[in-house]
Amino acid sequence: MMIALPLHLLAVIIWLGGMFFAYMVLRPVAAALLDPPSRLALWSQVFGRFFPWVWAAVFILPVTGLWMIFAELGGMKNVGTAIHVMLLLGIIMIALFLHVFFAHYRKLNAALAASDIPAAAQQLNNIRRLVGINVILGLITVVVASAGRFI
Numbered sequence: 001m002m003i004a005l006p007l008h009l010l011a012v013i014i015w016l017g018g019m020f021f022a023y024m025v026l027r028p029v030a031a032a033l034l035d036p037p038s039r040l041a042l043w044s045q046v047f048g049r050f051f052p053w054v055w056a057a058v059f060i061l062p063v064t065g066l067w068m069i070f071a072e073l074g075g076m077k078n079v080g081t082a083i084h085v086m087l088l089l090g091i092i093m094i095a096l097f098l099h100v101f102f103a104h105y106r107k108l109n110a111a112l113a114a115s116d117i118p119a120a121a122q123q124l125n126n127i128r129r130l131v132g133i134n135v136i137l138g139l140i141t142v143v144v145a146s147a148g149r150f151i
Contacts, residue, residue: 001068004072010060012138014056015058020138022046024047024135035059043108044109050079058094082147082148107123
């Protein structure tokens with residue numbers, strides 16, 4: 001637990017904090033200051049730097065979460081509702097990220113390489129929506145984790 005919990009929390013902070021910053025701060029500023037081709041190039045570069053960190057979180061979170069559940073807490077039958085909810089939301093968040101990465105992010109980069117600005121913009125809009133959903137799910141997960149013993 002002394003290793004798993006800090007790793008788990010760091011992965012959450014990096015992933016959720018990065019999404020929150022990108023969605024709530026960077027997105028509106030980029031939209032206000034940059035023309036569409038520059039904005040699309042910016043997002044492609046931002047995702048290129050952020051997604052390796054998300055991949056690390058997507059690996060670390062289930063490994064450390066399941067490690068704590070099974071090695072420290074005695075398995076799923078011994079944990080409360082909050083742990084079950086966190087696990088479900090985590091699986092949904094990971095699935096949404098995988099969809100963003102393998103579908104929309106690749107299509108965004110392909111459209112940029114082909115100088116197809118409308119197609120790239122559509123992919124960025126799809127990513128924006130899914131990241132927004134993941135931010136909400138992540139915030140809910142943090143609330144569940146924080147208040148879990150009271151649920």
